[in-house]
Amino acid sequence: MNTLEADDYCRLTTGGRLAPYIDSLQYNHLLSLRPADATDTFIGTNDIALEDTWVNFDGTPIHNNGFIYTMTNYPVGQPNGGTGQNCAVINAKPGDAIYIPSETQDKSCTTHSSTDMLCYNEDYTGQCLSWTSTADSKHRNHCYWLTSSPLRSVKNWRVTDAMTKCQCEGGQLAPVIDDIQLEFLTNLLSTISGTTGMSTGAWFGVHNIKGTPANWNGNPSIASFASPPPAGEYCLKSTAGTHTWQPCSYTNISDVYGAICYKEEANGCLEWISSADGRYRRHCYSFIRSSAPMNTLEADDYCRLTTGGRLAPYIDSFQYNHLLSLRPADATDTFIGTNDIAVEDTWVNFDGTPIHNNGFMTTMTNGVQPNGGTDQNCAVINAITSDTTYIPTETQDKSCTGHTSTDMLCYNQEYTGKCLSWTSTADSKYRSHCYWLTSTPGGATNWRVTDAMTKCQCEGGQLAPVIDDLQFAFLTNLLSTISGTTGVATIAWFSTHNIKGTPANWNGDPSIALFASPPPAGENCFMVSTGGAQKWQPCSYTDIATVNGAICYTEAFKLSKISVYEERPTAKGIGILGIVLLGSFFAFIIVLDCQRLEQFCSRKTDPTYA
Numbered sequence: 001m002n003t004l005e006a007d008d009y010c011r012l013t014t015g016g017r018l019a020p021y022i023d024s025l026q027y028n029h030l031l032s033l034r035p036a037d038a039t040d041t042f043i044g045t046n047d048i049a050l051e052d053t054w055v056n057f058d059g060t061p062i063h064n065n066g067f068i069y070t071m072t073n074y075p076v077g078q079p080n081g082g083t084g085q086n087c088a089v090i091n092a093k094p095g096d097a098i099y100i101p102s103e104t105q106d107k108s109c110t111t112h113s114s115t116d117m118l119c120y121n122e123d124y125t126g127q128c129l130s131w132t133s134t135a136d137s138k139h140r141n142h143c144y145w146l147t148s149s150p151l152r153s154v155k156n157w158r159v160t161d162a163m164t165k166c167q168c169e170g171g172q173l174a175p176v177i178d179d180i181q182l183e184f185l186t187n188l189l190s191t192i193s194g195t196t197g198m199s200t201g202a203w204f205g206v207h208n209i210k211g212t213p214a215n216w217n218g219n220p221s222i223a224s225f226a227s228p229p230p231a232g233e234y235c236l237k238s239t240a241g242t243h244t245w246q247p248c249s250y251t252n253i254s255d256v257y258g259a260i261c262y263k264e265e266a267n268g269c270l271e272w273i274s275s276a277d278g279r280y281r282r283h284c285y286s287f288i289r290s291s292a293p294m295n296t297l298e299a300d301d302y303c304r305l306t307t308g309g310r311l312a313p314y315i316d317s318f319q320y321n322h323l324l325s326l327r328p329a330d331a332t333d334t335f336i337g338t339n340d341i342a343v344e345d346t347w348v349n350f351d352g353t354p355i356h357n358n359g360f361m362t363t364m365t366n367g368v369q370p371n372g373g374t375d376q377n378c379a380v381i382n383a384i385t386s387d388t389t390y391i392p393t394e395t396q397d398k399s400c401t402g403h404t405s406t407d408m409l410c411y412n413q414e415y416t417g418k419c420l421s422w423t424s425t426a427d428s429k430y431r432s433h434c435y436w437l438t439s440t441p442g443g444a445t446n447w448r449v450t451d452a453m454t455k456c457q458c459e460g461g462q463l464a465p466v467i468d469d470l471q472f473a474f475l476t477n478l479l480s481t482i483s484g485t486t487g488v489a490t491i492a493w494f495s496t497h498n499i500k501g502t503p504a505n506w507n508g509d510p511s512i513a514l515f516a517s518p519p520p521a522g523e524n525c526f527m528v529s530t531g532g533a534q535k536w537q538p539c540s541y542t543d544i545a546t547v548n549g550a551i552c553y554t555e556a557f558k559l560s561k562i563s564v565y566e567e568r569p570t571a572k573g574i575g576i577l578g579i580v581l582l583g584s585f586f587a588f589i590i591v592l593d594c595q596r597l598e599q600f601c602s603r604k605t606d607p608t609y610a
Contacts, residue, residue: 001113001114001115002108002109002110002111002112002113003018003042003046003087003089003107003108003109003110003112004109004110004423005422005423006018006042006114006117007042007044007057008420008421008422008423008470009117009119009470010117010119010120011420011421011422011474012420012470012473012474013119014119014120014121015121016119016120016121017044017057017058017119017120018042018043018044018057018117018118018119018120019043019044019118019119019120020043020044020045020056020057020058020060020120021043021044021045021054021056021062021066021067021070022062023063023066024066027070030043030090030118031090031101031102033118034090034093034101034116034118035093036093036094037093038090038092038093038101038116039092039093039114039115039116040089040090040091040092040107040112040114040116041089041090041092041114041116041117041118042087042089042114042116042117042118043088043089043090043104043117043118044056044057044058044118044120045057045062045067045087045088046086046087046088046109047079047086047106048086048109051082051083051086052065052068052079053065054067054068054088067088067104070103070104071103071104071105071106072091072098072099072100072103072104072105073098077098078103078104078105078106079105079106080105080106081106081107081108084108085106085107085108085112086106086108086109087106087107087108087109087112088104088105088106088107089104089105089107089112089114090102090103090104090118091103091104091105127143127144127145127184127188127191128141128142128143128144129141129142129143129144129180129181129184131180131181132328133177133178133180133181133220134178134179134180134222135177135178135219135220135221135222136219136220136291137289138289138291139287139289139328140177140264141264141286142174142181142262142263142264143262143263144174144184144185144188144260144261144262145169145171145260145261145262146188146189146192146200146202146258146259146260146261147162147165147166147169147258147259147260147261148165148200148257148258148259149161149165149253149257149258150165155251155253156251156253157203157251157253157256157257158248158249158250158251159173159203159207159235159248159250160248162203162258162259163205163216163259165259165261166259166261166262169261170263171261171262171263172205172216172217172261172262172263173203173204173205173216173217173259173260173261173262174204174205174259174260174261174262175204175205175206175215175216175217175219175221175262176204176205176206176213176215176221176223176236177215177219177220177221177222177223178221178222178223179222179223179224181223182223182224182243185204185238185260186238186241186243188260189202189238189240189241189260190240190241193240200239200256200257200258201237201238201239201255201256201257201258202237202238202239202256202258202259202260203235203236203237203256203258203259203260204235204236204237204238204259204260205217206221206223206235206236207229207233207234207235207236207248208229208232208233208234208245209233209234209248211231213225213229213236225243226242226243227244227245229245230245232247233247233248233249234246234247234248235247235248235250237250237256238260239255239256264286264306264307268284268285268286268287268322268323268325268326269282269283269284269285270282270283270284270285270319270322272318272319273437273439274315274316274318274319275316275318276315276316276356276357276359276441277356277441278438278439278440278441278444278455278548279438279439279459280436280437280438280439280482281315281413282413283312283315283319283411283412283413284309284411284412284413285312285322285323285326285409285410285411286307286326286409286410286411287326287327287328287331287334287407287408287409288302288303288306288307288407288408288409288410289406289407289408290302290406290408291406292406293404293405293406294404294405294406295399295400295401295402295403295404296311296335296339296378296380296398296399296400296401296403297378297400297401299311299335299405299408300335300337300350302408302410303408303410303411306410307410307411307412308412309410309411309412309413310337310350310351310410310411311335311336311337311350311408311409311410311411312336312337312409312410312411313336313337313338313349313350313351313353313355313411314336314337314338314347314349314355314359314360314363315355316356316359317359317362320363323336323381323409324381324392324393326409327381327384327392327407327409328384329384330384330385331381331383331384331392331407332383332384332385332405332406332407333380333381333382333383333398333403333405333407334380334381334383334405334407334408334409335378335380335405335407335408335409336379336380336381336395336408336409337349337350337351337409337411338350338355338360338378338379339377339378339379339400340370340377340397341377341400344373344374344377345358345361345370346358347360347361347379356441360379360395363381363393363394363395364394364395364396364397365382365389365390365391365394365395365396366394368389368396369394369395369396369397370396370397371396371397372397372398372399375399376397376398376399376403377397377399377400378397378398378399378400378403379395379396379397379398380395380396380398380403380405381393381394381395381409382394382395382396418434418435418436418474418478418481419432419433419434419435420432420433420434420435420471420474421433422470422471424467424468424470424471424510425468425469425470425512426467426468426509426510426511426512427510431467431555432555433464433471433553433554433555434553434554434555435464435474435475435478435551435552435553436459436461436551436552436553437478437479437482437490437492437549437550437551437552438452438455438456438459438549438550438552439490439492439548439549439550440455440544440548440549441455444544445544446542446544447493447542447544447547447548448539448540448541448542449463449493449497449525449539449541450539452492452493452549452550453495453506453550455550455552456550456552456553459552460554461552461553461554462495462507462552462553462554463493463494463495463506463507463550463551463552463553464494464495464550464551464552464553465494465495465496465505465506465507465509465511465553466494466495466496466503466505466511466513466526467505467509467510467511467512467513468511468512468513469512469513469514471513472513475494475528475551476528476532478551479492479528479529479530479532479551480530480531480532482530489529489530489531490529490530490547490548490549491527491528491529491530491533491535491546491547491548491549492527492528492529492530492547492549492550492551493525493526493527493547493549493550493551494525494526494527494528494550494551495507496511496525496526497519497523497524497525497526497539498519498520498522498523498524498536499523499539503515503519503526515534516534517534517536519536520536522538523538523539523540524536524537524538524539525537525538525539525541527547
């Protein structure tokens with residue numbers, strides 16, 4: 001295969017990419033992995049955009065164009081292919097006097113072929129700690145990692161530089177809150193030093209500018225430090241388990257050039273196929289307790305600020321029981337992200353999604369809730385220490401602005417599909433698809449291929465085609481993976497049919513995959529089970545006991561996030577009244593649209609289902 005096909009093959013077989021070039025240490029490690037009979041070996045670098053300026057296949061630059069120095073007899077030998085050779089291989093073993101096997105040469109990305117390649121996956125290298133802090137009785141779930149100065153040529157590494165580097169990596173400089181967490185961080189530094197052989201001084205996010213230890217992110221700090229900070233503006237660094245205070249302007253990069261970063265993590269992830277709407281979801285939930293009481297709308301904002309998510313929605317009874325399991329024994333009234341602002345007693349989630357058959361109503365305290373009318377359009381889960389009427393597994397309606405609490409359930413929705421980028425052997429066209437599994441909505445009695453098409457369209461995609469063997473193997477593995485993680489076995493429709501006499505796809509894509517058996521004559525459509533069994537059935541087939549799934553897809557694209565938490569007066573100055581008015585208006589519009597969409601997407605439902 002060629003280089004681009006090898007990159008696809010890495011995705012298919014390992015879930016990764018062709019290995020990048022980072023530095024000489026990592027490159028020597030790659031060389032050590034090749035067997036004695038290695039042929040030309042693909043590596044994930046290219047100079048497609050700018051001749052002789054090498055970057056990795058994921059677009060990351062290579063520092064000082066370092067990869068070019070691996071080229072055979074550079075600069076008079078390799079690279080020598082000009083714009084016709086924009087990819088690279090490591091030379092074959094045993095090589096010869098010119099092309100020695102530890103060096104590289106440029107090759108065509110499409111015409112040079114080999115069987116050997118180096119693939120990689122980037123593992124998460126941090127460590128996570130979940131604990132209830134003795135500093136403020138707040139439960140936290142932090143994931144930490146070590147970073148360091150970006151280049152050895154950097155002359156300064158102040159605590160502010162460490163903050164910036166952590167932010168660039170998607171986190172913040174780690175606070176020091178209490179002794180449990182400080183011991184964990186100390187052990188983390190020691191472990192990293194032991195595995196890498198490097199000992200570095202690392203900044204933490206604690207200082208004494210106020211006269212006593214405090215953290216830059218506002219967290220309290222009651223840890224027992226070996227020595228109290230001296231008077232003045234001092235910050236904490238740690239080296240090999242020894243914690244010392246240095247001026248926050250300290251710049252000696254030979255003494256300190258590391259930092260411990262962290263980010264908040266949700267700790268209650270759930271992956272399931274809902275019996276209410278047939279959707280496959282992966283949500284990560286977390287119980288959050290704020291330091292001061294707030295109302296429901298403020299709690300939704302607090303979820304955004306602390307976890308990047310929203311107040312948790314209500315999906316079905318299975319998911320609701322999972323939410324209940326996350327609350328601690330001392331939980332007070334706990335905010336959840338549902339409301340009936342638009343239509344009284346018709347509950348929807350804060351993101352506007354409808355609740356199947358208004359199922360959230362079944363969680364309300366029997367006989368007495370909801371009782372607030374239009375003055376109580378939000379909801380809480382009852383406090384754990386409630387009474388015989390308001391039992392802690394049930395809910396009640398509350399004012400969105402007048403009722404306050406410190407406890408809330410937040411969530412993030414993780415993307416549950418899988419993406420594949422490849423150049424198809426069917427038509428030499430490069431595609432990038434993201435796929436996911438959907439299934440019948442609750443109460444449905446039929447599940448024709450046309451129903452599957454409609455459901456995929458309602459979820460923003462189309463029924464997935466089967467184009468070639470590489471993509472078909474990817475889709476079969478996706479079905480198997482979902483079955484393994486959810487425990488649900490299903491047979492799923494695909495977009496392939498034989499109405500024209502040979503396999504073709506509804507969206508017009510070609511289909512040259514090698515199916516287990518040719519389709520019989522007539523109008524037959526294609527389905528696959530989670531176990532990989534293939535079957536052709538009449539396109540009018542309706543047996544929902546046999547087939548109740550579908551693989552959907554969209555063209556892959558990147559999302560850019562725009563934060564409302566900018567340092568602008570207009571971003572922060574809307575106020576609660578403005579939020580309420582805007583929220584009420586948009587919720588009303590969204591509910592109307594979503595109710596119509598639900599009727600369309602769930603055409604046949606059982607009215608008794610909840």
